Amino acid sequence: MRDELAIVLRLVADGRLSPEDAAPLIDALSRPAERSTSSGHVERDREPGSPPPPPPPPSVNDPRQLRIRVSERGRQVVNLRIPLTFADTALRMVPGLSDEQGSRIRAAIAGKTIGTILDVEDEDGDGVVISVE
Numbered sequence: 001m002r003d004e005l006a007i008v009l010r011l012v013a014d015g016r017l018s019p020e021d022a023a024p025l026i027d028a029l030s031r032p033a034e035r036s037t038s039s040g041h042v043e044r045d046r047e048p049g050s051p052p053p054p055p056p057p058p059s060v061n062d063p064r065q066l067r068i069r070v071s072e073r074g075r076q077v078v079n080l081r082i083p084l085t086f087a088d089t090a091l092r093m094v095p096g097l098s099d100e101q102g103s104r105i106r107a108a109i110a111g112k113t114i115g116t117i118l119d120v121e122d123e124d125g126d127g128v129v130i131s132v133e
Contacts, residue, residue: 004029005086009093012078013070019079026082064114066090067131074125081133084109094128105130 008025011017066087070078082090087109091102101118108117114132121127 005089006093009080009090012080015077019081023081026080026086029086064109064112064132066109067129067133068094069129070094071121071125071127084132091130094130097128108132 005026008017008022008029012019012022062084064084066082066084068078068080068082068090069076080090088106091097091105101120105117109132116129116131118128118130120129
């Protein structure tokens with residue numbers, strides 16, 4: 001599932017997919033595939049032979065979303081809303097994001113923060129704004 005998210009984010013970054021078109025794909029990827037067993041239990045899809053998945057993170061039912069905006073030369077090139085279940089994967093794809101900044105963002109998400117977490121811009125108008133909505 002992380003590979004699919006990476007593909008969608010890369011298509012947006014390359015300009016081959018608009019953020020508006022990417023939003024429903026990201027939402028669909030955030031919902032785990034489920035199926036009912038004969039005993040009535042629900043199983044989530046996983047690779048054959050893989051260990052059982054860890055319990056879902058607390059953010060699975062969190063209505064907040066991570067907003068990532070990237071600008072180049074003062075022009076917005078990325079504007080994505082990402083379910084918090086994919087926040088860690090998405091943050092690894094933001095170019096130039098330091099470990100300290102990533103840790104600060106993850107702590108803000110865990111702390112139920114709402115609003116701008118990171119706003120960085122250089123003199124050329126290149127920048128990143130990351131917030132939780």
